[in-house]
Amino acid sequence: MSWDPVFRFVQQIPRGRVLTYGALAKALRLPGGARSAGRAMAATPSGKGIPWHRVVGERGKILIREPYASLQRKLLASEGIAILESRVDLKRHLWKPPKKSARKHQTPKKRIHK
DNA sequence: CATCTGACGACCG
DNA sequence: GCGGTCGCCAGAT
Numbered sequence: 001m002s003w004d005p006v007f008r009f010v011q012q013i014p015r016g017r018v019l020t021y022g023a024l025a026k027a028l029r030l031p032g033g034a035r036s037a038g039r040a041m042a043a044t045p046s047g048k049g050i051p052w053h054r055v056v057g058e059r060g061k062i063l064i065r066e067p068y069a070s071l072q073r074k075l076l077a078s079e080g081i082a083i084l085e086s087r088v089d090l091k092r093h094l095w096k097p098p099k100k101s102a103r104k105h106q107t108p109k110k111r112i113h114k
Numbered sequence: 115c116a117t118c119t120g121a122c123g124a125c126c127g
Numbered sequence: 128g129c130g131g132t133c134g135c136c137a138g139a140t
Contacts (some may be wrong), residue, residue: 001137021122032136034122039137041121057122064121072121118140125132 003040006030009097010041013054016079017095018088020058027097038063051075054095060088 005028013019021037030036037055041064044052053075057063062072073083082089 025122032122033134035120035135036122036137038121044121052121055121058124062121068121116140119138120136122135124134127129127131 001039003043006037006040007044007048007050010044010052010055011050012097013051013095015051016081016093018054018056018060018076018081018090018093019095019097020056020060020090021063022058023097024055034058056088060090060094062087 006024009024009028010019020034021041022034024030025032025034025037028037030040032039041052041055044050053072062069064072076083076088081093
């Protein structure tokens with residue numbers, strides 16, 4: 001399984017925003033759902049600038065186990081993302097992907113009349 | 115080939 | 128809100 005599309009997608013999450021595994025799976029239509037998103041993140045190559053820490057569980061919960069959980073909290077905090085009651089404040093930081101953000105160049109679609 | 119194991123999430127008690 | 132079960136599915140044992 002190639003998780004490349006997932007990595008590219010995650011890479012587009014803006015600084016200071018987060019996404020849930022479920023939303024990620026849904027946006028990319030991953031077979032297997034959220035759990036697939038989780039597997040993809042588990043396979044995240046390090047050193048490629050992929051902001052894996054911006055992916056959290058439903059309702060903002062950090063699901064990865066220690067010692068990475070601490071790192072994730074730290075990284076999130078460094079982006080100004082608040083963590084309340086051990087979970088990210090989704091109300092404030094949830095990112096809503098355009099629909100399919102993995103585009104190389106946006107479709108102009110500037111035709112004003114049809 | 116049989117089982118177990120998850121960076122999930124919906125459901126239920 | 129928390130813990131247990133279940134569906135899901137690719138890898139590891």
